[in-house]
Amino acid sequence: MTWLITGGAGYIGAHVVRAMTDAGERVVVLDDLSAGVPARLPEGVPLVRGSALDGELLTKVLAEHGATGVLHLAARKQPGESVAQPTRYYRENLGGLATLLDAVAEAGVKRFVFSSSAAVYGDPHVDLITEDTPCAPVNPYGETKLAGEWLVRAAGRAHGIDTVCLRYFNVAGAAVPELADTGVFNIVPMVFDRLTRDEAPRIFGDDYPTPDGTCIRDYIHVADLAEAHLAAVRALAEGGVDGDLTLNVGRGEGVSVRELITVIGEVTGDTRTPVVEARRPGDPPRAVASAALASERLGWTARRSVREMVESAWQGWQLLQGAPRA
Numbered sequence: 001m002t003w004l005i006t007g008g009a010g011y012i013g014a015h016v017v018r019a020m021t022d023a024g025e026r027v028v029v030l031d032d033l034s035a036g037v038p039a040r041l042p043e044g045v046p047l048v049r050g051s052a053l054d055g056e057l058l059t060k061v062l063a064e065h066g067a068t069g070v071l072h073l074a075a076r077k078q079p080g081e082s083v084a085q086p087t088r089y090y091r092e093n094l095g096g097l098a099t100l101l102d103a104v105a106e107a108g109v110k111r112f113v114f115s116s117s118a119a120v121y122g123d124p125h126v127d128l129i130t131e132d133t134p135c136a137p138v139n140p141y142g143e144t145k146l147a148g149e150w151l152v153r154a155a156g157r158a159h160g161i162d163t164v165c166l167r168y169f170n171v172a173g174a175a176v177p178e179l180a181d182t183g184v185f186n187i188v189p190m191v192f193d194r195l196t197r198d199e200a201p202r203i204f205g206d207d208y209p210t211p212d213g214t215c216i217r218d219y220i221h222v223a224d225l226a227e228a229h230l231a232a233v234r235a236l237a238e239g240g241v242d243g244d245l246t247l248n249v250g251r252g253e254g255v256s257v258r259e260l261i262t263v264i265g266e267v268t269g270d271t272r273t274p275v276v277e278a279r280r281p282g283d284p285p286r287a288v289a290s291a292a293l294a295s296e297r298l299g300w301t302a303r304r305s306v307r308e309m310v311e312s313a314w315q316g317w318q319l320l321q322g323a324p325r326a
């Protein structure tokens, strides 16, 4: 089998490529390099530079490489940017997905994995989010992920494609320092960025209805997330999906922003007191996954701790300082 991985030169995609090739799977990467870095790919992995919006290219790549499955990670991913540029997010995230699904159907590919997000839930008001918790995204980014899931399932039914949608929670860490996240969009690199500039980390709101007043999230090590993709690929290859499957990918454990910043202080040795600023619109007080269904259906469970995420991310941050920013 050969798997096409779109967005494979990105932060998460490169980890998925690595987990797949380490496990002996054959892969080909398609990435427009808008945020991807070719050096993240292991030697010998073919990289096609191009867009998920280019149907002709997709058809050619699927045929030339004899792809039998697709993992679709390529997307724009910044919620704030999506509020300012909704048409771009719909065009690129949903347009890219629709174009890819057409090419997949035409090529007769029968296995598809889609990168979804906890952003589909919006502000869920539950202790543990299960896959049955109602979805109500609060920004266009989350909307494109939810509509993307609908589209994936509908195309799967229409063309007999088995599909898995993985709803990632808060991704952090690096399997090896070279693959660390070079963007400054998520909390761990954002705090590193502040410390590197000799500034105190920022907390957006400490008056939420949580034990320490700061937001609670479910952090997942990117190496665990990559292994979840491998488990999904194996389930698809063995016929264990038979239709569609939508799964949370998290640890099922809540960590507050203040707790996370404390761990970052311990790891970096920079324990300066965070500054508290106003809440950001659209931040739910608590978003923690129930990880039970992924464990039941894929036999996958996250193994790595928050401390391992921070330590590995910090090693990567120190190595890649000055490297081109995604």
Ligand SMILES: NC(=O)c1ccc[n+]([C@@H]2O[C@H](COP(=O)([O-])OP(=O)(O)OC[C@H]3O[C@@H](n4cnc5c(N)ncnc54)[C@H](O)[C@@H]3O)[C@@H](O)[C@H]2O)c1
Pocket (backbone or CB within 6 Å): 006, 007, 008, 009, 010, 011, 012, 013, 030, 031, 032, 033, 034, 035, 036, 037, 050, 051, 052, 053, 072, 073, 074, 075, 076, 077, 092, 096, 115, 116, 117, 118, 168, 169, 170, 171, 186, 326
């Ligand atoms: N990072 C997170 O915390 C997180 C959480 C939930 C879901 N996700 C999803 O995971 C996926 C990967 O995220 P990431 O953090 O690795 O982001 P990233 O920006 O590092 O990776 C995305 C990759 O896709 C490529 N790309 C973007 N648009 C493309 C297009 N139209 N055609 C071809 N390539 C394109 C980029 O060049 C980049 O290499 C995305 O779908 C994102 O929405 C990420």
